[in-house]
Amino acid sequence: MRPLLTPGRLVRLVLAAALLMVSVMAACCMVGTETVSLKAVFAHQTPGQPNPDYEIFVKIRLARVILAVIVGAALACSGAVFQGLLRNPLADPYILGISSGAGLGAMVAVMLGIQWTLWGRSPIAVFAFAGAVGTVALVWSIGRVAGKYHVTGLLLAGVVVNAFFSALIMFLTSIANSSQIQTTLFWLMGNMTEETWDVLWFSGGLVCAGAVGLFFLAPKLNAISLSDSDARNLGIHVTAVRVCAFGMAAMITACAVSLSGLIGFVGLIIPHAIRLIWGPDHRLLIPLSALVGGTFLVLADTVSRVVVAPAQLPVGVVTALVGGPIFIVLLIRHNRCLGGRP
Amino acid sequence: MRWLILMLLVVTWWAAGPAVFSPTQGPGPSESHAPQRIITLAPNLTEIVCGLGLTDQVVAVTQFSEFPEAVRSKPKVGSFWQLNLEAIVGKQPDLVLALGFQQQRDLARRLRRMHVPVETFNIEDFNDLLGAIGAIGKITGRPAQATGMVESLQRDLAEVQATVRLAPRPRVLWSIQREPLRVAGRKTFVNWIIENAGGLNAIGPTLHQYPPVGAEQVLACQPEVIVEQLMVQQDPHEQLKQARAYWQRYNHLPAVQTQRIVVLNDDLVARMGPRIVMGVRVTAEHLHPDLFGVAP
Known part of the structure; x- marks a missing residue:
């Protein structure tokens, strides 16, 4: 029997997870292919005189670690929400076609060979964001026509749109030239790049706002994750809550996807792992998923940076390779705790 | 109301953020001296x-x-x-x-x-x-x-072009991958190599740059020479042996009947670098061995 969720317990767990995240971030900033001396990083800067230690530590590693936190938090948080809303353990942030929509957007940007940048973002990021948001809107309207907000209608619409857009991606891949194919493939595998502070600030703010908003919806999500009628009996406006939660989760996922491409597994595994350890209460699940998801992606990205140095692995490869086995161990242990046979 | 004001304040702070802490752009390094690193x-x-x-x-x-x-x-x-x-x-x-x-x-x-x-x-x-x-x-x-x-x-390049200018142009099928079979189309720099080496791309205009082709198209285009690029870390003789065995299934093709199947070093023909002209020359030597005085 798990202890009841009290405000004290919530604050303690969230603070512990935040502390863990900050220490992992600090540790991962120290790891990399180049040797960086902290003394040189914080030494007095002479204008016009480049300080490679500072550039590497602050502009490359720290920026990348923060990016990993933002993306990991967004994916894990929206994964938790989608699983609850759709009452489907296989749901992940990409289930409603965001992945293929963003992929198609990225592919189109690559094929058109667009050169401009928007607020410092590459055209791939801008098109991927637009593709992701557009696809969710499309899936949502198909689902509404098909099943009046019925969960199955929405899921099926997501599957069909995903398949259709994937086919379009394959068609474009077949007529693309090799450098376009490579660019898209690496994007699809998920990649962390070093972004400017402006980009980190705005996307971090967006993801933060989304996560906080979802946290405030958590009690209502708890009721909806049982059934719509139970939630209605408790006086919850199910449709309104669902629209808000979907909107926010889709927005932060689209933001994450436009930053880093498609990183699988974080949004699926982290919420499940949190549920296995601390239970399914969304008030705890949402903040912990965000913090642990961010921590996990920072670790995975650090591995991807150093394991085949000087080259780098796509971080999506690492999340799946590392996350899969850890999750299986958790599942077996949970089963044992419940008295099931190993 | 209090919440609304708080939210407005947070949003303003968020929107104004970059203006506060964005670093000043220092002058770029001067370009007056020749780069050393x-x-x-x-x-x-x-x-x-x-x-x-x-x-x-x-x-x-x-x-x-x-x-x-x-x-x-x-x-x-x-x-x-x-x-x-x-x-x-x-x-x-x-x-x-x-x-x-x-x-x-x-x-x-x-x-x-x-x-x-x-x-x-x-x-x-x-x-x-x-x-x-x-x-x-x-x-x-x-x-x-x-x-x-x-x-x-x-x-x-002009020297190679002059040598092959008057010679008949053999139809060349340039395979970049065997399974599934993909060849170089017209809108590629491989096509440029073929034409400058005095050949003709056997594949006509296609939608794809490197179209996947079926047996029917291979038979229809009747190549007189088949070129393959050397795969990474593959022994050229071994690849040539494999290529001959593979192409034997199309034994009605002129290239297969006359055994004009060639494996070229991909460093020379797949990389747009200063050695590309050498790649053109090597290709020309395979297409027109008599003109360059090399054994076919």
Whole structure:
């Protein structure tokens, strides 16, 4: 029997997870292919005189670690929400076609060979964001026509749109030239790049706002994750809550996807792992998923940076390779705790 | 109401954030002196820089930059596609040469923000290559060598063109992959190699650059010569043996009947670098062995 969720317990767990995240971030900033001396990083800067230690530590590693936190938090948080809303353990942030929509957007940007940048973002990021948001809107309207907000209608619409857009991606891949194919493939595998502070600030703010908003919806999500009628009996406006939660989760996922491409597994595994350890209460699940998801992606990205140095692995490869086995161990242990046979 | 004001304050702070802490852009490094620490991010750029006599100034290259021999021992800053920004900055380059496709363009953008001088080049065809050589020569303070290199490439190419000009043009099927079979179409620089080597691409205009083709199209185009590029780390003799065995299934093709199946070194024909003209010449020797006095 798990202890009841009290405000004290919530604050303690969230603070512990935040502390863990900050220490992992600090540790991962120290790891990399180049040797960086902290003394040189914080030494007095002479204008016009480049300080490679500072550039590497602050502009490359720290920026990348923060990016990993933002993306990991967004994916894990929206994964938790989608699983609850759709009452489907296989749901992940990409289930409603965001992945293929963003992929198609990225592919189109690559094929058109667009050169401009928007607020410092590459055209791939801008098109991927637009593709992701557009696809969710499309899936949502198909689902509404098909099943009046019925969960199955929405899921099926997501599957069909995903398949259709994937086919379009394959068609474009077949007529693309090799450098376009490579660019898209690496994007699809998920990649962390070093972004400017402006980009980190705005996307971090967006993801933060989304996560906080979802946290405030958590009690209502708890009721909806049982059934719509139970939630209605408790006086919850199910449709309104669902629209808000979907909107926010889709927005932060689209933001994450436009930053880093498609990183699988974080949004699926982290919420499940949190549920296995601390239970399914969304008030705890949402903040912990965000913090642990961010921590996990920072670790995975650090591995991807150093394991085949000087080259780098796509971080999506690492999340799946590392996350899969850890999750299986958790599942077996949970089963044992419940008295099931190993 | 209190919540609304709080939210408004947070949003304002968020929107105004970058203006508060965005770093001031310092002046970029001056370009008056010739660069002494060069990093090249693609094998063809490495070949150009080394061809200009700047091998000693190259401080790092990418994986697969293996020509000339001297760059094999240089530090690597990642692969062509997966570059390690940290390693690049750590080498403190005063010039980074990159290609113009999306990933390297993004990387160049990030390097410029850190005041690292970067030049990007789109090298899609022979004229781009000549242009890039000239530009790199200018940036690195070796314009005379660059002009020399451009002239010698043009001269060598003209020589091959003159040799094959009046000869009948054999139909060439240029396979880049066997299973599934894909060949070079008309809108590729392989096509440029074939035409300058005195051949004719057996595949007509296609939607794809490197179209996948079926048995029917292979039989219909009746190639007289079949060319394959050497796969990475494959023994040329072994690949030739495999290629002959593979193409035997189309034993009605003129190329198979006359055993004109060729395996070419992909360094020479798959890379838009200064050795491309040598690739044209080698291809021409295979298409017209009699004109070049080599054994078929």
